Amino acid sequence: MNQIINKVGTYNFSAEPFHCDFSNRIMPGHLGNQMLNASDYHSDERGYGIRYLNTINKTWVLSRLCIEMEQFPKAYTQYTISTWVDKVMHSFTTRNFDVLSSDGTPLGYGRSIWALIDTETRQPFEIAKVNNGVIQQFVETTRPCPIAEPDRVRITQPTTLALQLKACYSDVDINGHVNSIKYVEHALDLFDLSWYRQHQLKRIDIAYVAESHEGDQLNFYKASLGNEEFAIKVVRFDKTAQTEKECVRIKVKFVKE
Amino acid sequence: MNQIINKVGTYNFSAEPFHCDFSNRIMPGHLGNQMLNASDYHSDERGYGIRYLNTINKTWVLSRLCIEMEQFPKAYTQYTISTWVDKVMHSFTTRNFDVLSSDGTPLGYGRSIWALIDTETRQPFEIAKVNNGVIQQFVETTRPCPIAEPDRVRITQPTTLALQLKACYSDVDINGHVNSIKYVEHALDLFDLSWYRQHQLKRIDIAYVAESHEGDQLNFYKASLGNEEFAIKVVRFDKTAQTEKECVRIKVKFVKE
Numbered sequence: 001m002n003q004i005i006n007k008v009g010t011y012n013f014s015a016e017p018f019h020c021d022f023s024n025r026i027m028p029g030h031l032g033n034q035m036l037n038a039s040d041y042h043s044d045e046r047g048y049g050i051r052y053l054n055t056i057n058k059t060w061v062l063s064r065l066c067i068e069m070e071q072f073p074k075a076y077t078q079y080t081i082s083t084w085v086d087k088v089m090h091s092f093t094t095r096n097f098d099v100l101s102s103d104g105t106p107l108g109y110g111r112s113i114w115a116l117i118d119t120e121t122r123q124p125f126e127i128a129k130v131n132n133g134v135i136q137q138f139v140e141t142t143r144p145c146p147i148a149e150p151d152r153v154r155i156t157q158p159t160t161l162a163l164q165l166k167a168c169y170s171d172v173d174i175n176g177h178v179n180s181i182k183y184v185e186h187a188l189d190l191f192d193l194s195w196y197r198q199h200q201l202k203r204i205d206i207a208y209v210a211e212s213h214e215g216d217q218l219n220f221y222k223a224s225l226g227n228e229e230f231a232i233k234v235v236r237f238d239k240t241a242q243t244e245k246e247c248v249r250i251k252v253k254f255v256k257e
Numbered sequence: 258m259n260q261i262i263n264k265v266g267t268y269n270f271s272a273e274p275f276h277c278d279f280s281n282r283i284m285p286g287h288l289g290n291q292m293l294n295a296s297d298y299h300s301d302e303r304g305y306g307i308r309y310l311n312t313i314n315k316t317w318v319l320s321r322l323c324i325e326m327e328q329f330p331k332a333y334t335q336y337t338i339s340t341w342v343d344k345v346m347h348s349f350t351t352r353n354f355d356v357l358s359s360d361g362t363p364l365g366y367g368r369s370i371w372a373l374i375d376t377e378t379r380q381p382f383e384i385a386k387v388n389n390g391v392i393q394q395f396v397e398t399t400r401p402c403p404i405a406e407p408d409r410v411r412i413t414q415p416t417t418l419a420l421q422l423k424a425c426y427s428d429v430d431i432n433g434h435v436n437s438i439k440y441v442e443h444a445l446d447l448f449d450l451s452w453y454r455q456h457q458l459k460r461i462d463i464a465y466v467a468e469s470h471e472g473d474q475l476n477f478y479k480a481s482l483g484n485e486e487f488a489i490k491v492v493r494f495d496k497t498a499q500t501e502k503e504c505v506r507i508k509v510k511f512v513k514e
Binding site: 016017018019020021022024027029033034036037040044050051075076168169170172173174176179181185188189191192193196214215 | 297425
């Protein structure tokens with residue numbers, strides 16, 4: 001835990017071997033959840049985390065996330081995730097991340113947009129009204145985050161149904177809805193091991209449109225965008241009405257190894 | 258990392274909120290993988306871990322595992338996993354675990370049986386021949402592990418097909434096969450959230466019979482044993498031969514909350 005006074009929070013993690021994939025690198029989904037954990041620790045230590053927000057019927061909802069990696073941490077190595085809020089606008093914040101190896105080498109970066117909402121009305125809530133606007137003390141505008149902003153992920157290409165699943169116990173996190181990163185894990189499972197043997201995940205953009213919950217049928221539609229880039233649309237299928245509701249749009253960019 | 262001289266290895270972990278389930282407790286699968294990580298760190302630090310074994314074409318294969326919990330670590334708490342080998346027999350070891358809260362309260366225990374095999378012949382290999390029998394220096398026979406031995410999980414009851422899936426990228430771990438704990442995660446997904454709202458996982462026994470790999474179709478068969486106890490059999494389905502090969506047998510015991 002870092003000094004509460006800093007604008008940037010830095011957290012130490014281990015790339016434990018049994019959280020690594022076949023290539024001895026940390027599972028992208030595991031890294032994504034560690035970024036969410038870092039976000040939560042950072043806001044919690046500064047008086048505007050979900051633990052406090054839940055006591056006043058508010059919460060953070062992730063609206064967009066992108067992660068761009070030079071390399072994923074390797075098994076048995078240590079790494080840090082630093083995170084800071086660089087902008088606050090009414091009910092939205094933008095939060096950035098960097099991932100460094102233990103010797104300080106940048107491994108990758110992240111950017112995210114979060115909305116503060118009222119858990120009863122599900123409407124946006126003004127951040128300045130939380131804990132006397134404490135967040136303003138911790139806005140960090142100078143630390144660089146040298147990757148592009150999170151893409152809105154417009155999918156105009158024709159897609160094909162690639163996966164259908166029912167959201168289960170292990171999909172649901174502490175917030176009671178399908179975990180933001182679980183969509184990513186399922187999306188990355190649309191590519192087989194032979195693909196991962198020749199390609200490294202370079203960047204992922206996720207636009208969160210609507211929540212889903214345990215028992216929901218989720219359909220994953222996939223389109224190739226060329227150049228090792230793919231779009232994946234996740235929709236919630238309503239069996240009774242036979243309608244689909246868009247939940248998440250994902251863009252993944254690979255590079256050849 | 259602990260002093261290399263100890264027979265028992267103790268590792269510190271955080272119950273990060275985004276590795277917790279809807280009830281704010283660490284996901285059972287996450288805890289299971291942290292036990293595997295502790296096992297790996299412990300053996301690695303003492304000269305007989307898979308990193309070293311892989312250089313001499315040997316590896317550890319998990320044969321049985323049981324985990325019995327009084328309570329799962331809660332979000333935002335710290336916990337330790339201690340592990341030690343209490344028996345070495347030709348090509349098998351038994352390894353125990355305890356999970357303690359940061360104030361030393363026992364949260365649960367684990368027991369496991371591992372086989373040392375040659376990665377080329379897939380045959381058992383004598384542990385005494387590894388690194389001059391170094392393992393014998395670190396056998397700890399006095400530390401208590403007050404839970405029953407891992408069950409062999411004989412399933413004599415009729416079962417019903419509860420889940421079919423194709424093993425994916427995220428199922429496969431650093432060993433290149435479906436991760437030992439992933440079977441457990443899929444098995445726990447056979448129970449819905451309403452079940453978990455009224456029951457806590459008390460004990461799980463897993464008998465590993467055969468490996469599976471990416472692309473394999475895995476069928477999960479389930480039987481109720483009464484008293485909040487269930488058996489789950491995981492088989493690999495060969496589409497061409499239309500035959501099933503048993504991979505894993507699991508027994509889960511819940512208690513009413």
